[in-house]
Amino acid sequence: MPVINEIMSFINTGRVNEIKHFSQNGEDVQLEQFKMLIKKAQNTEFGKTYDFASIKSVETFKERVPVYDYEALMPLVIRLRQGEKNLLWPGEINWFAKSSGTTSTKSKFIPISKEALNDCHFQGGRDVLVIYQNLYPDTKIFSGKTLTLGGSQQINNFSNSSVYGDLSAILINNLPFWTNFFRTPERDIALLDEWEEKLRLITETTINENVTALAGVPSWFLVLLRNILKVSGKNNLLEIWPNLELFIHGGINFTPYRQQYKDLIPSTEMHYLETYNASEGFFAIQSDPASPSLLLMLDYGIFYEFMPLSELGNPHPRTLSLHETQTNTDYALIISSNGGLWRYLIGDTIRFTSKNPYKIIISGRTKHFINAFGEEVVIDNAEKALQAACQATGAVIHEYTAGPIFMDSETKGSHQWLIEFEKQPESTQKFIEELDTTLQSINSDYEAKRYKNITLAQPTLTIAREGLFIDWLKAKNKLGGQNKIPRLANNREYLDDLIKLNQ
Structure with a gap:
């Protein structure tokens, strides 16, 4: 020693x-x-x-x-x-x-x-x-x-x-x-x-x-x-x-x-x-x-x-x-x-x-959760589900955020995941399916809302371009330090802002 x-x-x-x-x-x-x-x-x-x-x-x-x-x-x-x-x-x-x-x-x-x-x-x-x-x-x-x-x-x-x-x-x-x-x-x-x-x-x-x-x-x-x-x-x-x-x-x-x-x-x-x-x-x-x-x-x-x-x-x-x-x-x-x-x-x-x-x-x-439909998805749920989806599809995530897609007269509600990948999944559909299945297995409220698609439809995945989240933080003068990406939100404030910049 x-x-x-x-x-x-x-x-x-x-x-x-x-x-x-x-x-x-x-x-x-x-x-x-x-x-x-x-x-x-x-x-x-x-x-x-x-x-x-x-x-x-x-x-x-x-x-x-x-x-x-x-x-x-x-x-x-x-x-x-x-x-x-x-x-x-x-x-x-x-x-x-x-x-x-x-x-x-x-x-x-x-x-x-x-x-x-x-x-x-x-x-x-x-x-x-x-x-x-x-x-x-x-x-x-x-x-x-x-x-x-x-x-x-x-x-x-x-x-x-x-x-x-x-x-x-x-x-x-x-x-x-x-x-x-x-x-x-x-x-x-x-x-x-x-x-x-x-x-x-x-x-x-x-x-x-x-x-x-x-x-x-x-x-x-x-x-x-x-x-x-x-x-x-x-x-x-x-x-x-x-x-x-x-x-x-x-x-x-x-x-x-x-x-x-x-x-x-x-x-x-x-x-x-x-x-x-x-x-x-x-x-x-x-x-x-x-x-x-x-x-x-x-x-x-x-x-x-x-x-x-x-x-x-x-x-x-x-x-x-x-x-x-x-x-x-x-x-x-x-x-x-x-x-x-x-x-x-x-x-x-x-x-x-x-x-x-x-x-x-x-x-x-x-305050960082999704509970737009009574599903009560918290960050711990999200991290475990994403980890399972990555393991199943060989994906590596760089940054992500998620929020609700609100139901209207023609469509059911669901969740939208905006993810910037370090390595993209072998199959985006399999990624979403694994994410969805894992969330149901660890969150009974989410599982209940997903039952037969009665309240919640299967989540959707939007792939972010490289550097999107950095550009978003930069536009808000939030580069560096201890600034963080909001992982989950019960509204679409962050999602809509990011998706607009992703176009």
Whole structure:
């Protein structure tokens, strides 16, 4: 084992034990986090409004404090951006993560306190390496650099002391100086706002580095990596970075991209670890490469609640604490955090795969689904069905989106899938049939609506031209960073826009 590994192993031993502790004592650790948060914020404006000082139990907290979404929280966020202090969390908030979980023109600005930055986001990054080294003690990852691909930052128009940008940019901007010895590209390039210039400079400056790990969103990293191969003239990434061994990814489901990465990095020694890191907090890390489930990180200054999906839209929804949840059931995720978010509905849905320890998968979004006819198709359904269709037809998907075709007096309703293929299916009809059959096998509501074509007809497939989704994002000034393609929608807003551009 290299000397640096022995040093890192010694440093990480304490944290490995802490992770084991909360994995085995999740309910107790969460209660500690709850008490800490309530006590810390009791003298803020929000804490005084709901009399945090008198709250002694989670039940009282749930009864007294309503569930917030961003629209309800926005007036306080605007005041924070204008420089007011002690509103949601003690002290002043200087950083705001511009949410890129949607490609709509309306943006969210999530407050990032010092505690959220250090105890949650940075701790999550450290824990990824702790978990990875614990899995692979002989790793050589510390002998080289991690190539990160992040967003940009801008000065907030409301206040000179308030800065906003993509979460990745905020993290890069606040990293200790010594991390520059272990990451690439340099900060000035990483924070460039112009995507195509950033792409060029990252390519030029990283080709000759000893890159041992990658970290970022799979879709955008794919664009960068292919550009690096094109400029270098090499056949695969191992010819450029022979010591490359890890891709830390998150933001979107990795399944549609897995084969493409295997083609770019043809090595059985290449490892992949998924993280669940949103603007609102760092929530979970894949702790077992053989399983897609993510270990819920319970000591980052976040208290979790879980809302049954049947409660969505209820002004006083019922929520569950950690120990009340069940496996294989979808819940909307609600957090109270050291960033000043209180009973905040972040918009993601999760599903527990294990309760000892608590492990989850991200099953979708509360607003990104298709339910135009009562079929309730969520992103997890879509990803599994697409994977089956690709396996059956030899296809490889680059990007996709889907939405409803609404019924009229002459036609039944159906779903339209717009897919840009890396490799087209051997038979488009077989692709659709496999997609449809798999959706029916994993979603009883969809199956019921498809029964004898009474409500839903077989879905349709529209093949997107090469580069369509990139062109669409570019037209909306959404290139790079953490911007994502909306996978599912309950209307045709995205589909019609994209199809028009596809002509």
